[in-house]
Amino acid sequence: MLKSKNTLFILSAVLVISLLLSGMVTAQGTTFLSIATGGTSGTYYPIGGALAKVLNENIDNMNASAQSTGASVTNTRLIYNQEVELAILQNDIANYAVNGERQFEGNQVNNMSGVASLYPEVIQIIVRSDAGINNIADLKGKSVAVGAPGSGAEANASQILDFFGLSYDDIEEDYLSFGEAASRLKDRQIDAAFLTAGIPTAAVMDVAATQDIKLLNFSDQDIESLNEAYPYLTGVTVPAGTYNGLDNDVQTVALQAILVAESSLSEDVVYNITKAIFENRDTLIAAHDRARDITLDGAMSGMTVELHPGAQKYYDEVK
Template identity: 75%
Template sequence: MLKSKKFLVILAVFMILAVVLSGSIAAQGRTFLSIATGGTAGTYYPIGGAIASVFNNNIEGMNASAQSTGASVENARLIYNQEVEVAIIQNDIASYAVAGENQFEGNQVTNMKGITALYPEVIQIVVRADANIETMEDLKGKRVAVGAPGSGAEANASQILNLFGITYDDINEDYLSFGEAAGRLSDRQIDAAFLTAGIPTAAVMDVAATQDIELLEFSDSDVEKINEELPFLTGVTVPAGTYSGVDNDIQTVALQAILVAEASLSDEVVYDMTKAIFENRQSLVDAHSRANDITLDTALEGMTVELHPGARAYFDEVM
């Protein structure tokens, strides 16, 4: 009887070890990825979610998920700290990060590599139509959302305001995410908001559905001045009808959203990721219209960091 019980205990131990071992082996055969995006009311989050789905559906053993974050500056720091494997970042912020400049002085991000350019990110200065804001100078004394702390939008807001001789001392600044800024505009608690995102931006559409808005427009000379000081920013047009009530084309500036990877990701994994994006592009387009801008012809436009060898290998094959 004792021998029988002893045998059963040993058998149970072996079975538990077998389950643990098999689970370990299965885990070793999977690749877990966190993709840092932005706030849920912006463009990064839905695009990042669509990219995660493409990876999961087309790369064997892949388990990718999109993570909502404070966007570009925070995403660069998450890559630096190896807290995420992939991130969407503005190309100007990525450039500052790898060079250790501006916000990254003393904290150079040396482990960031590029995968592909994604789409233009348009700087939109959304104002309430009744706020009497026609020019940048009119923002003085107004309540202005400048972006979430640690976001590329906030960095852009500060840079552009400074180019026009305006500091945060001249405005009542509020550090808000896209969703928060939309809510405050709708509730008439702020007068204007800086947003840097692909168009149409969900947060702006939400505001336009509840009240009259306008987009602050830059003149040709404004665009020239901005581009001279901030070469990442180039002139673009927000087409009439992009948002309810915005009935004329609006000239503003834009930069580029890029997809980056933590440098230690294997060449094979990054090759598979890059291939999956371009061979399943329609799935991305079906998820968000901004993905129409993700093409092989523009894959390297605005790429401000060195390509990951895995991405380079794919582009060498198809270009």
């Protein structure tokens, strides 16, 4: 009898653990979800917080929360380790992960499914106006924030520097979050910073309020060549007036932010998540203007991983 009771206890414990790991229910019937976002000075965090609010208010027995993280690469690893159920990340990083390429070589992520494309993420190279930096080549010998370790911004900084014939050996690289980079720019401790985020970016607005800054401009040829080398990089314009002192339009490149789920989440849960997002866009837009780009027409634009069956079911219904 004792052996039977022990066996039953072990089986029950295994069931509870697997339910928790897959974002399923507790004994009280509540679904707990963690949403991996990014630094608090970027765009992922407010968007993730708004997503949690929408899910909690529109799905019965839902308890979703946004977590501040190191962003794309970190979020991908959190999904892989089943430490979060949802994550926001760049579509290029997602593609590398599911195909086991670049930083994921030998560590292919096979438990990540797409939910929705969200908005363009603009690669912004912010420089102090008095730093004597007018193009990428001028970054040589300068102190440059290249993004937080494990972030998509850092991956982009490395790619762009390499494309223009530079490496970290040519600059004084500093691995900083958006907020840290903004603080260092304001204190004149660094000359430039790479940021990949939706515009306007809070960290850049913060710097522009007290410092004269500019964004490096890419030529049409630069953008065409970058797109050939990295197909996920497409040309985009940062309009004049986006930041204090930005008097002219600036050409740069952008990726796509996407929402992904840990694949073991049930079809019903992901269906309800997808439905709640698109039926409550006003709440998302109220949290951050970038959410205006979250539309059904663009829901699969730039999606680089296979859709979760729950998301696919919702899109099939609303076609």
